[in-house]
Amino acid sequence: MSAASSSVAADPDAAALKPLLGLIETVEANYAGDPPLRRDEVVKQAASGMVSSLDRYSEFLDQQKYKDLQEDTRGSFGGIGIEIGIVSGKLSVIAPIEGTPAFAAGLLGGDVIAFINGTPTDDMKIMDAVHRIKGPPGTKVVLTIQREGSPMRDVPLIRAIITPVNIRDTVLEASGIGYVAIHSFSEHTAENLYDALRRFKEGKLKGVILDLRSNPGGLLQEATRVVDLFLPGGVAIVSTEARDPAQRAKYYSSEKMEVPQFPLVVLVNEWSASGSEIVAGALKDHRRAIIMGRRTFGKASVQSITPVSIDKTQALRMTVARYYTPSHNEIHEVGIEPDVTLPASRYPPGMRRYFDESAFNRFAAEVLIAIGPAGAGTVWLDAGALKAGRLAPPGKGAAPEKVDGRIGVEFRRWADRQGWNETDEAWDELEDSVVEQVRIAVMRKVKGEESARRYAIEFDPQVRTAAALLTLSSSVPAAGRPR
Amino acid sequence: MRRDLAARGLLSACLLTGLLAASSAPALTDEELEPFLNAMAEIQRKYVDETKVDTATLLRKASEGVVNALDAESLVLDPAPPPGPAGPGFAIGVRGGLAHVIDVIEGGAAEAAGLKVGDHLLQVDGKDTGGEKRLEIERFLAGSAGSKVWLLWEDEDGTYREAQVERTATARPAWRRVVMPGAEFIQVFRLDEAAADQIRSDLASAPAAGGAVLDLRRCAGGDPDAAIALADALLPGGLEIVTGRGVNAKSEHRYEATRKSKPVGVPLVLLVGPGTRGAPEILAAALIHHRRALAVGKGTFGYAARQKDFALPSAGGRKLRLTVERFTAPSGICLTGTGVGAELSAGEALPRRIERELERTSLVGRLAERLFAAPPAAFDAAALQAGNLALSAQESKGKSVAERRGEFERAFQTAAEALVREAGLGVSRDTLEQARLTLISRVRVELAKRHKSPEDALVVRLREDPEAAMGLDLLRAVRRMSGAAQ
Numbered sequence: 001m002s003a004a005s006s007s008v009a010a011d012p013d014a015a016a017l018k019p020l021l022g023l024i025e026t027v028e029a030n031y032a033g034d035p036p037l038r039r040d041e042v043v044k045q046a047a048s049g050m051v052s053s054l055d056r057y058s059e060f061l062d063q064q065k066y067k068d069l070q071e072d073t074r075g076s077f078g079g080i081g082i083e084i085g086i087v088s089g090k091l092s093v094i095a096p097i098e099g100t101p102a103f104a105a106g107l108l109g110g111d112v113i114a115f116i117n118g119t120p121t122d123d124m125k126i127m128d129a130v131h132r133i134k135g136p137p138g139t140k141v142v143l144t145i146q147r148e149g150s151p152m153r154d155v156p157l158i159r160a161i162i163t164p165v166n167i168r169d170t171v172l173e174a175s176g177i178g179y180v181a182i183h184s185f186s187e188h189t190a191e192n193l194y195d196a197l198r199r200f201k202e203g204k205l206k207g208v209i210l211d212l213r214s215n216p217g218g219l220l221q222e223a224t225r226v227v228d229l230f231l232p233g234g235v236a237i238v239s240t241e242a243r244d245p246a247q248r249a250k251y252y253s254s255e256k257m258e259v260p261q262f263p264l265v266v267l268v269n270e271w272s273a274s275g276s277e278i279v280a281g282a283l284k285d286h287r288r289a290i291i292m293g294r295r296t297f298g299k300a301s302v303q304s305i306t307p308v309s310i311d312k313t314q315a316l317r318m319t320v321a322r323y324y325t326p327s328h329n330e331i332h333e334v335g336i337e338p339d340v341t342l343p344a345s346r347y348p349p350g351m352r353r354y355f356d357e358s359a360f361n362r363f364a365a366e367v368l369i370a371i372g373p374a375g376a377g378t379v380w381l382d383a384g385a386l387k388a389g390r391l392a393p394p395g396k397g398a399a400p401e402k403v404d405g406r407i408g409v410e411f412r413r414w415a416d417r418q419g420w421n422e423t424d425e426a427w428d429e430l431e432d433s434v435v436e437q438v439r440i441a442v443m444r445k446v447k448g449e450e451s452a453r454r455y456a457i458e459f460d461p462q463v464r465t466a467a468a469l470l471t472l473s474s475s476v477p478a479a480g481r482p483r
Numbered sequence: 484m485r486r487d488l489a490a491r492g493l494l495s496a497c498l499l500t501g502l503l504a505a506s507s508a509p510a511l512t513d514e515e516l517e518p519f520l521n522a523m524a525e526i527q528r529k530y531v532d533e534t535k536v537d538t539a540t541l542l543r544k545a546s547e548g549v550v551n552a553l554d555a556e557s558l559v560l561d562p563a564p565p566p567g568p569a570g571p572g573f574a575i576g577v578r579g580g581l582a583h584v585i586d587v588i589e590g591g592a593a594e595a596a597g598l599k600v601g602d603h604l605l606q607v608d609g610k611d612t613g614g615e616k617r618l619e620i621e622r623f624l625a626g627s628a629g630s631k632v633w634l635l636w637e638d639e640d641g642t643y644r645e646a647q648v649e650r651t652a653t654a655r656p657a658w659r660r661v662v663m664p665g666a667e668f669i670q671v672f673r674l675d676e677a678a679a680d681q682i683r684s685d686l687a688s689a690p691a692a693g694g695a696v697l698d699l700r701r702c703a704g705g706d707p708d709a710a711i712a713l714a715d716a717l718l719p720g721g722l723e724i725v726t727g728r729g730v731n732a733k734s735e736h737r738y739e740a741t742r743k744s745k746p747v748g749v750p751l752v753l754l755v756g757p758g759t760r761g762a763p764e765i766l767a768a769a770l771i772h773h774r775r776a777l778a779v780g781k782g783t784f785g786y787a788a789r790q791k792d793f794a795l796p797s798a799g800g801r802k803l804r805l806t807v808e809r810f811t812a813p814s815g816i817c818l819t820g821t822g823v824g825a826e827l828s829a830g831e832a833l834p835r836r837i838e839r840e841l842e843r844t845s846l847v848g849r850l851a852e853r854l855f856a857a858p859p860a861a862f863d864a865a866a867l868q869a870g871n872l873a874l875s876a877q878e879s880k881g882k883s884v885a886e887r888r889g890e891f892e893r894a895f896q897t898a899a900e901a902l903v904r905e906a907g908l909g910v911s912r913d914t915l916e917q918a919r920l921t922l923i924s925r926v927r928v929e930l931a932k933r934h935k936s937p938e939d940a941l942v943v944r945l946r947e948d949p950e951a952a953m954g955l956d957l958l959r960a961v962r963r964m965s966g967a968a969q
Contacts, residue, residue, distance in 0.1 A: 016538050019796060021511055023546050023803065026793050030807050032729045033554050034819065039515060042549055047519045049548015050541045054530060060522060244529040301531065308521035310514070316522040319531045 020046060044314070051316065057303055058318040064131075066315045069305070071134075076163040078137040082107060084129060087358050091121040091129055093145075095449045097165065101157045107145065109444065110361045114152060115144035137161050148365070166218075169196035170454050171203060175467040178203070178262065179457060181211035182226070185218030185275040190225035194259065197229065201260035207470030208262040209463060210279075213293060217274025220302050220323075224251045226275075227282045229259050235286060235326070238278045240302055242321035247302065263473055264289035265466040268338060273297035280336045281325035291338040292466050300324070300331035340469075342462050348429045353420070354437070363414050364441035380406050389447040391439060407435045519545070551614070554806050555580075556790055558616040562800040567627035569650035571634065573598055574703040575620060576760050576784045578820075582612040582620050584636070585784050586701050586758035588653055589944075590932075596646035597842065598636060600757055605643070606635035618804075628652045639835070658682060661941055666958050667695035667749070668945060674705030674762040679713040686717070687747045694750035694958035696951065700780060705762030707789045707810065714769040715740045717747050717776075724769045725818075727789065727808040734808075750961045751776035752954040755825050760784035767823045768812035777957055778825040780950050785822030827957075829949035837918050844908040846899075847922065851929035853902055861894035870934030870943075872927050895923055924949075 024042045031037055037045075047060040061069060071077040081100020082093050093111040096103040113121055116132045124132075133141055139159050146152045166189055169180040178200035182189060200208060217223070220240075227237045233255035242248050266289045268280050277296050283289035302321040308314055322332060329336075347355075354360060367381065381403070385392040393403045408431045415422065422430065436459050444452035457463055513520070527536045550559055555577035572591025575582045582604040587594045604612050607623035624632060628651055635645045657678035661668040667689045669682055682697070689695055707725075714724045720742035727736045740746070753767050753776045764787045770776035789808035795801050811817050832838070841847060854872065858864040866873045874894065879887045896919060903910045915922070924947040931943035945951040 016542060020542050020545050020549075021516075022796055023549055024511060026803060027549060027553065027805065028730075030730055030791070030793070030805050031553060031557065032734075032788070032807050032809050033557070034809060034817070036730065037552065039511070042552070043511070043515060043519050045548045045552035046545040047522050047548070049551065050519070050523065050545040051526070052548065053540060053544035054526065054532075054535055058530075242529070242531055243533060247529070304529070306521075306525050308525065309518040314518045316525050318526060318529065320529050321531055 051318065055319055057299070057301060061305070061315040061317055063313045066313060069317070076161050077134060078159045079134045079162040080141060080157045080159055081162045084113065084126065086126060088356060091124060097162065098450060100162055101160050105155050105157055107155065108147070109449065110148070110358055112146040113143050114146045117142050135159050167192045167196070168453070169199070170457060171205065172458055172463070172467055174458060175471050176205060177467040177470050178205045178208040179211065179463065180208065182215055184215055185222040185226065187219070187222065189222045190229060193226055194229060197260045200262065205262060206474040207265070209265050209267060209466045209470070210289070211267045211463070212272045212276040212279060213267050213269040214271040215276040216271065217276060217299065220275060220278070223275030223278045227279050228253045230261070230264060230283060230288050231286060237282045238323050238325065240321040240323045244320055247304070247321040263470055265470055266291050267462055267466055268293040268296050268336065270294045271297060273299040277331050277336050278323065281329065281331060284336065284339065285326040285329070290340060290469065291336065292340045293338050293342050293462060294344060295337050296335040298331060298333045298335035342465060347433050350422070350426055350430050351433050354434070359415070360437040360441035361444070363411055363438060364445045366414070367442065368445055380410060386446060389443055389451060391442060404435050407438050411438055555617050556788060557806050558618055558804055559795070560792065560802045560804050561622070565622055565625045567625050567630065567650070569626060569628035569630070569652040570624050571632055571648040571650055572653060574758065575604055575617065576703065576786060577617045577620070578785070580614045582615070585760060586703055591653065592648045592651060596634070596648050597644065598634070599638065601639050603637045604634065605637055608633050626650045660685065661945060663942060663945060663955065666693050666955055668698065668951070669695060670698045671702045671763065674702055674709050674713070674766065676706055676709045678705070679709035683713055683716045683747065686749050689749050694752070694961055696752045696754060696954040696958065698754040698951065699759045699763040699767060700754050700756040701758045702763040703758055703760040707762050707765055707787065710762040710765040711738050714766050717751070717770060718773055719746050722773050723813040725765045725813065726811045728811065729808050750958060752957050753778045754780050754950050754954055755783050755823060756780045757782070757784050760786050762787070764818050764823050765810055768814070768818060771823060771826070772813040777827065778823070779827045779829060779953050779957070780825040781828065782824045783822035785818065785820050787818035827953065829953045833918055833921055837914055840910055840914060841918065844910055846908065846910065847925045847929050849906065850899060850902060850922070850926050851933060854898060854926065855930065855934070859894065859898050867930070868934070870930045872930055892919060892923070895919065
């Protein structure tokens with residue numbers, strides 16, 4: 001199979017192919033299935049079957065899959081700018097993205113999408129809904145929105161170019177630490193990170209947290225560029241090994257202009273994969289960052305995407321290389337062990353149904369309605385503080401922490417009314433997470449999605465631990481080193 | 484066999500050559516194969532692991548990809564015989580990629596393990612059934628008698644259950660006649676050509692006044708041609724039996740009943756349910772549509788298609804079994820996915836809560852045992868020894884039928900309550916009241932099973948089976964009405 005393999009494409013081994021061709025022709029001519037299989041579909045299924053024997057990252061991409069994938073990696077597409085999901089069995093808006101047509105039209109998280117261009121969404125699969133909502137920029141889509149307490153209404157939206165946010169940065173208020181989360185590595189990720197680091201420099205921050213949790217990877221090149229920002233010139237970032245010489249490479253950091261440098265903590269978890277592991281692996285090997293969190297996923301392979309049809313609408317995604325960290329550590333199936341392992345940050349299982357039923361958003365909405373626009377009628381929350389996005393007990397002298405206990409009591413009462421009676425034992429386990437989620441939901445209602453996200457980050461125990469480590473280490477040289 | 488049918492004039496010669504012969508398609512061109520060939524070349528040149536790219540493996544996987552895209556009845560047949568003749572005692576049907584339990588054999592190991600019709604079989608010896616072909620799953624289940632198989636399934640409440648079950652050989656005939664007073668009662672387990680032929684002659688020779696019950700509830704297979712032949716014998720000429728659709732609209736064929744002097748005229752009741760699958764659904768759909776039979780029970784499984792085996796060149800004797808014809812009922816409904824509905828239902832079963840309580844306490848078995856061992860005075864001790872449950876002569880003396888029935892039920896309730904109390908079974912009085920009639924039936928069946936011959940026990944079981952009883956009642960009513968008309 002060695003010398004002959006290169007000639008297969010030009011002149012396929014007719015004898016070897018014959019059984020497959022016979023099978024395809026027999027199926028096409030005789031199969032009375034529902035739906036019937038057309039010839040091109042049978043060929044596609046043969047290709048899918050062949051590719052499925054390789055590994056789980058290799059896939060034959062038909063027209064639709066290839067199109068979706070191109071959008072995912074291109075970093076932008078035509079759409080209206082909402083995340084959607086199934087909430088309580090109904091297709092719903094999870095959150096609008098700021099600066100998009102959906103945001104401008106006032107769509108909110110929790111809005112139920114009853115129809116898309118007049119088609120009911122009752123039995124619609126989520127991917128089907130996504131395909132109906134997306135489309136060329138400048139074209140129109142009408143969503144029929146049902147919001148709790150309001151009549152159903154049609155919302156016409158003109159599609160625009162949507163660039164999903166793959167990177168978010170903020171400064172943690174409590175600690176003055178910079179925080180950047182990279183959700184996946186796509187075009188411009190490193191550029192956006194560079195901009196964030198510059199902003200942090202202006203703010204004279206003591207350290208930076210790079211959050212790669214649940215980042216599944218993305219473009220290899222972009223991951224190496226991210227590493228490059230943190231390393232001096234000329235050191236190894238990652239190397240790939242492959243059968244195809246074109247895929248064998250060693251990436252080194254570049255000689256470059258000044259990039260702001262900070263003490264760095266990288267947060268990872270069991271869903272940090274591929275590109276995330278390149279970044280964490282290189283920064284760990286060069287001792288440039290402390291890796292915190294959970295052992296990473298362990299996907300150390302590179303896939304290439306090659307169009308295989310004449311019209312370039314079908315493609316093969318296949319694993320062409322494995323990569324190794326600078327110290328040639330095996331990542332495949334092993335993952336990267338953090339320097340500091342943190343407990344898994346999972347919600348207790350009982351939280352699941354509250355999320356599924358959108359309970360926190362609903363509770364927050366009821367609390368805010370109870371308080372009313374005049375700010376009167378509140379018994380357990382300070383209306384003035386609430387307008388500023390803070391939850392505090394009424395009265396000037398009361399300690400803000402006291403409100404946590406009250407949130408718990410009020411939410412549990414409300415949950416009982418919904419018929420979700422929790423035992424005391426179950427409640428003990430849930431209370432902290434519930435209070436946190438109520439706070440986030442109230443923030444979302446009062447100050448919007450962005451503030452809620454920032455609030456959630458501040459509250460995240462792993463982020464807090466990372467920030468504490470950076471704060472502590474920044475104080476060590478000044479305090480501990482003799483002059 | 485097809486020749487026989489043709490000789491009977493059922494299938495026209497044109498049909499034989501047109502529909503059933505393997506059609507051939509124009510050969511695939513390089514252009515049509517391009518995406519496949521390019522992908523294969525890319526893999527062989529560049530895929531990271533050299534050990535996975537040999538031509539034979541890739542092409543075998545490609546073939547599997549094609550077969551996996553076909554329905555659950557289309558597959559490549561393994562030339563090796565199945566691993567053994569025994570099984571855990573249940574039948575499955577595959578729909579939507581899920582293996583549905585459609586029949587659980589009475590007294591079998593699966594029944595003892597708590598498997599129920601309507602459950603979803605998820606794993607067999609650790610192998611997932613999801614997306615598998617039906618015959619493949621049946622291969623997992625088969626083995627030698629006495630060997631064990633581990634099952635994982637999901638019950639109707641969504642609870643996962645597992646059990647290690649011993650395989651037993653169950654030799655069920657394709658069909659059997661049960662001698663019931665006043666009517667022919669025919670249980671069909673497999674509607675193949677021989678069975679259809681014998682059932683037809685059996686029905687033809689049955690006294691027209693008596694009528695017949697055709698029990699298709701445990702008939703999960705057979706031959707579409709056999710079903711068509713039996714329907715033909717029962718229907719007047721010219722009526723549509725079923726319509727088959729092949730690979731495209733052009734290959735549609737309407738199967739009609741042949742012109743004949745006199746179709747078999749015996750009044751018919753069909754018993755159907757989720758265990759009725761395939762060929763018997765064709766028969767039921769035709770007879771119900773043309774009002775040739777009444778159907779009692781529940782909706783059928785919903786699958787009717789014809790498969791044909793194709794030789795696969797250079798595949799080591801393996802064959803491709805392919806669905807080549809799908810059937811549409813005379814009502815225009817595609818049988819696959821929809822099935823045939825029963826017109827009459829014998830009522831709801833007990834609530835699951837109560838079923839589980841009866842199961843947990845083995846109440847039926849315990850009651851049968853106790854009544855037999857220590858007959859209460861109200862019951863006829865001699866009858867009990869023969870496996871019958873009846874009021875004693877003393878108790879029934881001078882009482883009307885209604886009074887006797889009341890007396891019988893009271894005596895049964897007393898015996899059941901006494902047992903529950905003494906054995907500390909914790910079954911409430913309410914539950915016993917609600918389940919009383921079902922309990923009486925089941926205890927009768929249990930007593931018959933323990934103390935009667937298998938033939939007699941079967942008669943008792945059918946008499947106590949609400950759907951069978953309803954079928955027999957219907958025939959009795961038909962007899963009375965036709966008698967009144969004469």
